[in-house]
Amino acid sequence: MFKKIQLDYDFTKILEADYTQHTGSCIKHQVHELTDIHEEYGGFPKTYCFENTLIHQLWWDNTQLDFADIEQQLGMEIITVSSILQPPGGIIPLHRDTFFQINKRYPDRTELKVRANIYLEDWKLGQFIQYDNQVSTYWSAGDGFMWDSSVLHLSANAGMQDKYTLQISGFLL
Numbered sequence: 001m002f003k004k005i006q007l008d009y010d011f012t013k014i015l016e017a018d019y020t021q022h023t024g025s026c027i028k029h030q031v032h033e034l035t036d037i038h039e040e041y042g043g044f045p046k047t048y049c050f051e052n053t054l055i056h057q058l059w060w061d062n063t064q065l066d067f068a069d070i071e072q073q074l075g076m077e078i079i080t081v082s083s084i085l086q087p088p089g090g091i092i093p094l095h096r097d098t099f100f101q102i103n104k105r106y107p108d109r110t111e112l113k114v115r116a117n118i119y120l121e122d123w124k125l126g127q128f129i130q131y132d133n134q135v136s137t138y139w140s141a142g143d144g145f146m147w148d149s150s151v152l153h154l155s156a157n158a159g160m161q162d163k164y165t166l167q168i169s170g171f172l173l
Contacts, residue, residue: 001148007073008142011120015164019056019085026092027053034095048093056085074116079170086163092155111171118144118166126159
């Protein structure tokens with residue numbers, strides 16, 4: 001499942017947040033959980049390291065953001081929301097979303113799990129996301145995509161400015 005989406009929302013609070021609170025590598029779990037993807041390419045490349053897979057991620061709850069409005073606009077039940085600052089030179093390698101938190105919290109629910117990936121600022125030179133064989137550039141703030149666990153995707157910031165995205169995960173209504 002894959003579709004283009006648009007979220008009309010004031011992203012100021014998210015963009016002005018202190019992203020120094022969390023720094024980590026986006027490959028921490030990919031190396032072990034997505035070996036089926038890596039095997040097709042001869043294994044997980046050793047050139048991916050902490051420095052080039054670094055992200056700054058913040059988690060948000062319904063006291064900080066208007067989940068009801070976002071749910072209504074996107075047609076999904078929100079379970080988790082996070083924002084990611086991807087610095088220049090950062091790469092999120094090819095992966096699929098596994099919905100670890102949703103599966104952990106709701107192991108018996110069978111509705112379709114989806115992720116909305118929303119751009120928080122207008123596109124800047126060198127920033128892109130690729131999903132399957134399509135490359136996304138030239139976006140506007142609020143543009144995005146919704147997909148399920150079947151969609152392979154990656155992200156890179158080969159530009160000179162930070163790239164901000166919002167990840168909203170939950171169940172499709």
